[in-house]
Amino acid sequence: MKAEEWTNWYPAPHPQVAWRMIDGEALLVLADAGEVAVLNGVGSRIWQLADGSRSIDDIITVIVAEYDTTADEAGRDVVNFIEQLVKEHILVLSERTAPQRAEKSS
Amino acid sequence: MIRSFVGRSEIQIELGDIPVSLVVEENSFAQRIRSHYADFLAHRRTAVITVDVRVVEGAQFLPVTPGAWQIRTAVRGRRLRFESYFESGWVDFEEGHGELIMGVRGTVENFLRVLYAHLVLERGGLLVHAAGVVRNGLAYVFLGPSGSGKTTVARLSSDAIVLSDDMVMVRTTKNGVRAYGVPFRGDFPEAPRSNVAAEVAGLFCLRKGDDHSLQPLPKVHALAELIACVPFVMTAPAMSRRAMAIGERIVHHLPVNALTFRRDAGFWQFIAPGDGRSGVDSHRRETHGTRR
Numbered sequence: 001m002k003a004e005e006w007t008n009w010y011p012a013p014h015p016q017v018a019w020r021m022i023d024g025e026a027l028l029v030l031a032d033a034g035e036v037a038v039l040n041g042v043g044s045r046i047w048q049l050a051d052g053s054r055s056i057d058d059i060i061t062v063i064v065a066e067y068d069t070t071a072d073e074a075g076r077d078v079v080n081f082i083e084q085l086v087k088e089h090i091l092v093l094s095e096r097t098a099p100q101r102a103e104k105s106s
Numbered sequence: 107m108i109r110s111f112v113g114r115s116e117i118q119i120e121l122g123d124i125p126v127s128l129v130v131e132e133n134s135f136a137q138r139i140r141s142h143y144a145d146f147l148a149h150r151r152t153a154v155i156t157v158d159v160r161v162v163e164g165a166q167f168l169p170v171t172p173g174a175w176q177i178r179t180a181v182r183g184r185r186l187r188f189e190s191y192f193e194s195g196w197v198d199f200e201e202g203h204g205e206l207i208m209g210v211r212g213t214v215e216n217f218l219r220v221l222y223a224h225l226v227l228e229r230g231g232l233l234v235h236a237a238g239v240v241r242n243g244l245a246y247v248f249l250g251p252s253g254s255g256k257t258t259v260a261r262l263s264s265d266a267i268v269l270s271d272d273m274v275m276v277r278t279t280k281n282g283v284r285a286y287g288v289p290f291r292g293d294f295p296e297a298p299r300s301n302v303a304a305e306v307a308g309l310f311c312l313r314k315g316d317d318h319s320l321q322p323l324p325k326v327h328a329l330a331e332l333i334a335c336v337p338f339v340m341t342a343p344a345m346s347r348r349a350m351a352i353g354e355r356i357v358h359h360l361p362v363n364a365l366t367f368r369r370d371a372g373f374w375q376f377i378a379p380g381d382g383r384s385g386v387d388s389h390r391r392e393t394h395g396t397r398r
Contacts, residue, residue, distance in 0.1 A: 018343040018344075018350065020350045020351075022326035023326060027329055027330050027350065029340060031342055034341070036330050036333050036334040037330075038327060038330045
């Protein structure tokens, strides 16, 4: 799929992933793989936004508003990041919105 | 408690205040269990799980192949399944009982590791891959995967009581975090299996190096390193979430540092506060009445 074709899709956490927000950073546990990952600041923000209720386009819009970046740059980075998480079975994509998730933040 | 059945006995083992009963045939196998877990035998308490252990000649469940030790576990609802080379069993946490079938070459050790990982998780604690030692009344927990130096750190702590060089049970309390010795060992089998518990002074994530140094870890990385050292129970998202919640309470209470160390005992100068409190809390004390 080309990058521009992704942007109307809705990313959401894979059902096998558990996560927790700690001081603004996302800690992920991949139950299938038995792996643990910590996302950096912007990655954690994208993770928070990828709750199934927003399209990738929506997420890019938020990132452009919140960070010192251009729409092109943010679009490329967000799509690459989400593509990577989809490949690693951390996010799933759907064509419509999913019920909002509720995991713990601290 | 040792209670006679028809040719069978109940051997109660207690780790971290959690009693489990093994019902076994009264023979040399039962004697081996009593001897191996001597410091962890419990009396007069109601077991949270009773496991019927049967030794079956020729039983083998997985082929023995070179590589990492194979332990397969699965949880469905409140039922845990366990399988390794010469052991296969299940536990129903709702009903409080289970069964373990073993070949002659089998042991109960790995089954107990898996079972206790689940039991302590339900009770607000974690069984973690770590070396643990008690020094001046305080426990020091050294986290790390295989090859990170857990056994080395335990061996270099000659003036300390070794909780384990492989696994330690940690549970939160009202005032902090407590570490409990377990009878499970890694590459330091000769270390006494001491049934000892103590308040935890700190968690240390092991890094091998050319010198000694301490580096405080941000909370999210501290929790990530702790959770990465929790075996057996992270196979389902619900249990992972529970482990993370418990882990977050633990790292909230404790300093967590990356400890880079070389192979000498000098690392203690960096981590010991030097004002250890009163002695060790032995679980063989009067509370369970087994002091001999």
